[in-house]
Amino acid sequence: MRLSRKSEYGLRALLELTKAYGQVALRRSDIAEVQHIPVGFLETILLELKRAGILGSRPGVQGGYRLIKPPEDVSVGQVIRILDGPLAPIPCVSQTAYQTCQDCPYSEARDCPIQDVMFDVRNAITGVLDGYTLRAFYDLGRNRRVRKSPQRRGKNALSRTQ
Structure with a gap:
């Protein structure tokens, strides 16, 4: 699986919106600046997340985007599915968008050894x-920004294991 730029930017925007959850709405331009996301592309992403019921928006001086679902109720997988579609590596193992594989030589999908492996990958x-x-x-x-590890790239590097 490869994370698309769209999902990467969407997750980065949602980090900002999670940080502000329950406080203030964030302007698209502010999110774009902090997360280094092109504003036009960000608008497309935010609108998709709004249509999916994760974000709300309000126009005006005090307006912007905000999470309308608690961040505890939205999974990273859900966000990626909204922005990119199914997570399954091949269509015949998708839980949300099942399709038989094009040119599949097996009359029964359950006979396919590729499918067996791809079920494990999907899971x-x-x-x-x-x-x-x-x-x-x-x-x-x-937590990564707070915890420092001198073993990785100098004294100010962040540790993945802490």
Whole structure:
């Protein structure tokens, strides 16, 4: 699986919105500046997340975007599915968008050895991505910024193991 630029930017924007959850709405331009996301592309992403019921928006001086679902109730996997579609590596193992594979030589999908492996891949991917909520994702990043490790790239490097 390869994370698309769209999902990467969407998750980065949602980190900012999780940080501001329950406080203020954030302007698109502010999110774009902090997270280094092109404003036009960010607008497309935010609108998709709004249509999916994760974000709300309000126009005006005090306006902007905000999470309308608690960050504890939205998984990273859910966000990626909204922005990129199914997580499954091939369509015949998708839980949300099943299709038979094009030119499949097997009359029964269950006879396909590729499918057996891809079920395991799908389960591993969805297990990890659905296991992280936006709150956990945000907390993970916040903890990394606080904890320092002198073993990695100097004194100010962040540690993945802490």
